[in-house]
Amino acid sequence: MSEKFFMAIDAGHGRYSGGNRCMAALDPNQTAEWVLGDRVARAIAERARLYEGFRTIRVDDASGEEDVRLGVRCDRANEAGVDFYLSCHFDAGICGGYGGGVTAFCVALGGEAERYRDELYSAVTAAGGLQGNRANPLQTANFYVLRNTDAPAVLMEFGFMDSPSDVPVILQERYTTAVGHAVADCLAEMKGLKRIGSFVDVLPDTYCYQAVEWAVKEGITVGTGDDRFSPEDPCTRAQAVTMLWRHWGRPKVQAEHPFVDVEAGSFYEEAARWAYAEGITVGTGDGCFSPEDACTRAQVVTMLYRAAGSPAVTEEQGFADVPEDSYCAKAVAWAKAKGITAGVGDNCFAPEDACIRGELVTFLYRA
Numbered sequence: 001m002s003e004k005f006f007m008a009i010d011a012g013h014g015r016y017s018g019g020n021r022c023m024a025a026l027d028p029n030q031t032a033e034w035v036l037g038d039r040v041a042r043a044i045a046e047r048a049r050l051y052e053g054f055r056t057i058r059v060d061d062a063s064g065e066e067d068v069r070l071g072v073r074c075d076r077a078n079e080a081g082v083d084f085y086l087s088c089h090f091d092a093g094i095c096g097g098y099g100g101g102v103t104a105f106c107v108a109l110g111g112e113a114e115r116y117r118d119e120l121y122s123a124v125t126a127a128g129g130l131q132g133n134r135a136n137p138l139q140t141a142n143f144y145v146l147r148n149t150d151a152p153a154v155l156m157e158f159g160f161m162d163s164p165s166d167v168p169v170i171l172q173e174r175y176t177t178a179v180g181h182a183v184a185d186c187l188a189e190m191k192g193l194k195r196i197g198s199f200v201d202v203l204p205d206t207y208c209y210q211a212v213e214w215a216v217k218e219g220i221t222v223g224t225g226d227d228r229f230s231p232e233d234p235c236t237r238a239q240a241v242t243m244l245w246r247h248w249g250r251p252k253v254q255a256e257h258p259f260v261d262v263e264a265g266s267f268y269e270e271a272a273r274w275a276y277a278e279g280i281t282v283g284t285g286d287g288c289f290s291p292e293d294a295c296t297r298a299q300v301v302t303m304l305y306r307a308a309g310s311p312a313v314t315e316e317q318g319f320a321d322v323p324e325d326s327y328c329a330k331a332v333a334w335a336k337a338k339g340i341t342a343g344v345g346d347n348c349f350a351p352e353d354a355c356i357r358g359e360l361v362t363f364l365y366r367a
Helices: 032-048 070-080 112-128 144-148 173-189 207-215 239-246 269-277 299-309 331-338 357-366
Strands: 006-011 054-058 082-091 101-106 138-140 153-160
Touching: 006 032, 006 070, 006 173, 032 054, 032 153, 032 173, 054 070, 054 173, 070 112, 082 138, 101 173, 112 138, 112 153, 144 153, 153 173, 207 331, 207 357, 239 269, 239 299, 239 357, 299 331, 299 357
Parallel strands: 006 054, 006 082, 082 153, 101 138
Antiparallel strands: 101 153
């Protein structure tokens, strides 16, 4: 992928810098400014991966163990030839008084840095909701990183660490994630970068990328929230039967189901009803469906096989860990013959392993 926009990021003052932390009366943990800035910086880098040619570099120490000098940070950015530098900070100075909000700085007016500052401020305050009572939230300053970086640079204070109204908000990861994603989205829009994926944790080089993008387009899944699909998370039986049901067109059935643990009105109720009526599953015993249990690989291919009409199978599945008298043997043989799965390696299928979300959508995509 060719580089189209290259951004340097730092997370503000180092983890162990004295005084740069939330006010004890508002946050008993006195969370360090670096922790909050690091969350924003990571969210920016994470979101940037969704855009073609958007590259980021951390010029501070991403572990927080070393407080990298400002001169070194600027040298790193300049030597790398970045197109833009953002320094992520959280402010203090109102000592528990009224107000707070976001402030943004560039070194001078009239240049590209001013445009970055203004666009990013609008995006961040819209996403995070913190404007506060700053009389002049858009300012110029002679900060070291602003005057010593060759590329346009902005220093942004994403909230006040001693504001009673700001602290409860900025401590939430959903805030730092939201504003970080807003920064990346804003820059991508400014530079006309094309979005290349639906989720920050499923990139084009991920084995399940095509399957996930297909599943989103077909309305089979919307992910797990915060622009994540969580491909490595175990898939629950509720999730599995729901994706299967959606893949088969969300059919409506009138029959009742016998499952005492399927809540009325739950997202998977109609799917469980359909799966029972069609003989795709009879549950886990004792009148239960066990919706929150992890769905095993054997269970997934068996439900998929039954949903396909339990077609005749002439090929042998051949996996060393799937006995021919196993309930899933025909389903596994069918799935192997159709190219839905080739197992997990070493001539094994791992039938009792939890089927992860990435595997499930890949099975559906190939079916």
